[in-house]
Amino acid sequence: MTTALRRLRNYIDGEFRDAADGRTTEVVNPATGEAYATAPLSGAADVDAAMAAAEAAFPAWRDLVPAERQKVLLKIADRFEERAEELIAAESENCGKPIALVRSEEIPPMVDQIRFFAGAARMLEGRSAGEYMEGFTSIIRREPVGVCAQVAPWNYPMMMAVWKFAPALAAGNTVVIKPSDTTPASTVLIADIIGSVLDELGHSRGVFNVICGDRETGRLMVEHKVPAMASITGSVRAGMQVAESASKDLKRVHLELGGKAPVVVFEDTDIAKAVEDITVAGYFNAGQDCTAATRVLVQDSIHDEFVAALAKAASETKTGAVDDEDVLYGPLNNANQLKQVKGFIERLPAHAKIEAGGEQVGEKGYFFAPTVVSGLKQGDEIVQQEVFGPVITVQSFSDEKQAVEWANGVEYALASSVWTKDHGRAMRMSKSLDFGCVWINTHIPLVAEMPHGGFKKSGYGKDLSSYGFEDYTRIKHVMTSLDG
Known part of the structure; x- marks a missing residue:
C-alpha cells in the first residue's frame, strides 16, 4: 500500500x-x-x-x-x-x-x-x-x-x-x-x-x-x-x-x-566564546542562511588553537530527527542541495584539510555532518562561492589590512562580523567591511527595527x-x- x-x-x-x-x-x-x-x-x-x-x-x-x-x-x-x-x-x-x-x-x-x-x-x-x-x-x-x-x-x-x-x-x-x-x-x-x-x-x-x-x-x-x-x-x-x-x-x-559572510577573528578574542557563538551561527538551519557564519578568517597567532576548538565543537554538534530536542539543525532542503554541498567537499584542493565532518549522515533524508575545512586560500572555490550548507571554512590572516582585503574579496556583500576586544579596531573594521550588516562580537541576531540587506551581488x-x-x-x- x-x-x-x-x-x-x-x-x-x-x-x-x-x-x-x-x-x-x-x-x-x-x-x-x-x-x-x-x-x-x-x-x-x-x-x-x-x-x-x-x-x-x-x-x-x-x-x-x-x-x-x-x-x-x-x-x-x-x-x-x-x-x-x-x-x-x-x-x-x-x-x-x-x-x-x-x-x-x-x-x-x-x-x-x-x-x-x-x-x-x-x-x-x-x-x-x-x-x-x-x-x-x-x-x-x-x-x-x-x-x-x-x-x-x-x-x-x-x-x-x-x-x-x-x-x-x-x-x-x-x-x-x-x-x-x-x-x-x-x-x-x-x-x-x-x-x-x-x-x-x-x-x-x-x-x-x-x-x-x-x-x-x-x-x-x-x-x-x-x-x-x-x-x-x-x-x-x-x-x-x-x-x-x-x-x-x-x-x-x-x-x-546570496551571501558569503566573513567572520573576522582577531588574536585578542575570547576563543571559547567566539567558537561557541560561531558554531551556532554557522550550523543553524544547516548553514542554509545567506548570513551564516561559514567563512572564518582567524589571525595567524591563534589559528591552530581556534581550529582545534572549532573542530571539537563541530564534532559535538548534532543533526537529526525533527523531534530530537538536542539537535541544532535538520537536513539540507533537497537532493540537489545535498549534491551541491557534497560537490564542494569533493572538489577541495590538495592544500585543504577537513578537520571535522565532510560526509552525509543517516540512512535516509538529506543530512550532512557539521564540517570544518582549514588550510584554504583566498581564491579557492569554497571560499569564493556560497556553499549554503553546514560547512565552515577557515583561513589564516596576518594583520588588519589583510583581514579587510580578504573579507571584502568576494562578490557577495550581505553580512559580516568582527571579533575583538579592541573598540577602535572594531570601529575601523565596521567602516571598512563592505557588507550591509556588521556584527561585533556576535553573529546573526536580527531585530524587526533594523534593516537587512546587502550590496554587490x-x-x-x-x-x-x-x-x-x-x-x-x-x-x-x-x-x-x-x-x-
Missing part, C-alpha cells in the same frame, strides 16, 4: 484552487526523502487569475486609513500565535527542521515582525509641507506601489513570506506570493490564516494570493503586466533573471540574494525596519498655488 499524498492548492481571490490545467508536482520531506504532498504547478492562467484578484482588490485596500490596515496585521499576528502548532508542523515537514527550534526561533520573531509592520503602517514619515517657491506650497505623499509579485525561498519559507507580505500589506499594496516548489506547505497555510482574517474584518480576500509552482511560474509572475514591483529572495542567478525580466517594463525590483533593497517598509512605497510631489 502507498500512503495518499496530501493535496496543496493555490489560494486565489479567497478560494483554494488546483492549477487550471491540473498539473502538479510532488513535495518531499527532506528529513525522510519521501513525498508527502502534491502542489499545483501553476501556469499562465493561474498567474493571470491571481494578478487579476490582487489588482481588483488594490483600490479599496490602498484607500484604507493606516489604522485599518494595522488592525488587519495585528489580527494576523494574533492568529499566527493561535495557530502556531499548525505552522510549526507545516514548516517542519516542509524543511525537516527540528520542531523545538521552529517553535522557539521562528514563531516569536515572525509574530513580532508582523506587529512591527502593523505599527509602521501608521508612521510613514516625509518632509514637512513648505514653500520652496514663492506663492506655492509643496507636499510629499507616500503611496503604495500597487500589486507586488513576491517569490520566497526554501530556507526559511514561512519567515521569508512574513518579511515580504507584512511590509507590502502595511504600505497598502496587494500581494501575489509564490513559495519555493520544494516548500509550499507553510505558505498555503498562511494563506488560510490571512484569508480568514480579511474575511472576518470585511476586506477582499484578493488582497493576498498564493500560487505554487516552479521557476517558470516565477518568471510568468515577474513578466506579468499587472505587478508594479517584483521581490525575490533567492540565488544570485535567480535575482539576475528577475532583474532582467522586470527591466522589460521597468518594474521596481527588490532583491535579497547580494542584491539591493532592505527587508525589515522602516527602510524595508519604505521600499514598498512610492513618492509623489504635490504643489499647490497659494493664489487659490
Whole structure:
C-alpha cells in the first residue's frame, strides 16, 4: 500500500484552487526523502487569475486609513500565535527542521515582525509641507506601489513570506506570493490564516494570493503586466533573471540574494566564546542562511588553537530527527542541495584539510555532518562561492589590512562580523567591511527595527525596519498655488 499524498492548492481571490490545467508536482520531506504532498504547478492562467484578484482588490485596500490596515496585521499576528502548532508542523515537514527550534526561533520573531509592520503602517514619515517657491506650497505623499509579485525561498519559507507580505500589506499594496516548489506547505497555510482574517474584518480576500509552482511560474509572475514591483529572495542567478525580466517594463525590483559572510577573528578574542557563538551561527538551519557564519578568517597567532576548538565543537554538534530536542539543525532542503554541498567537499584542493565532518549522515533524508575545512586560500572555490550548507571554512590572516582585503574579496556583500576586544579596531573594521550588516562580537541576531540587506551581488533593497517598509512605497510631489 502507498500512503495518499496530501493535496496543496493555490489560494486565489479567497478560494483554494488546483492549477487550471491540473498539473502538479510532488513535495518531499527532506528529513525522510519521501513525498508527502502534491502542489499545483501553476501556469499562465493561474498567474493571470491571481494578478487579476490582487489588482481588483488594490483600490479599496490602498484607500484604507493606516489604522485599518494595522488592525488587519495585528489580527494576523494574533492568529499566527493561535495557530502556531499548525505552522510549526507545516514548516517542519516542509524543511525537516527540528520542531523545538521552529517553535522557539521562528514563531516569536515572525509574530513580532508582523506587529512591527502593523505599527509602521501608521508612521510613514516625509518632509514637512513648505514653500520652496514663492506663492506655492509643496507636499510629499507616500503611496503604495500597487500589486507586488513576491517569490520566497526554501530556507526559511514561512519567515521569508512574513518579511515580504507584512511590509507590502502595511504600505497598502496587494500581494501575489509564490513559495519555493520544494516548500509550499507553510505558505498555503498562511494563506488560510490571512484569508480568514480579511474575511472576518470585511476586506477582499484578493488582497493576498498564493500560487505554487516552479521557476517558470516565477518568471510568468515577474513578466506579468499587472505587478508594479517584483521581490525575490533567492540565488544570485535567480535575482539576475528577475532583474532582467522586470527591466522589460521597468518594474521596481527588490532583491535579497546570496551571501558569503566573513567572520573576522582577531588574536585578542575570547576563543571559547567566539567558537561557541560561531558554531551556532554557522550550523543553524544547516548553514542554509545567506548570513551564516561559514567563512572564518582567524589571525595567524591563534589559528591552530581556534581550529582545534572549532573542530571539537563541530564534532559535538548534532543533526537529526525533527523531534530530537538536542539537535541544532535538520537536513539540507533537497537532493540537489545535498549534491551541491557534497560537490564542494569533493572538489577541495590538495592544500585543504577537513578537520571535522565532510560526509552525509543517516540512512535516509538529506543530512550532512557539521564540517570544518582549514588550510584554504583566498581564491579557492569554497571560499569564493556560497556553499549554503553546514560547512565552515577557515583561513589564516596576518594583520588588519589583510583581514579587510580578504573579507571584502568576494562578490557577495550581505553580512559580516568582527571579533575583538579592541573598540577602535572594531570601529575601523565596521567602516571598512563592505557588507550591509556588521556584527561585533556576535553573529546573526536580527531585530524587526533594523534593516537587512546587502550590496554587490547580494542584491539591493532592505527587508525589515522602516527602510524595508519604505521600499514598498512610492513618492509623489504635490504643489499647490497659494493664489487659490
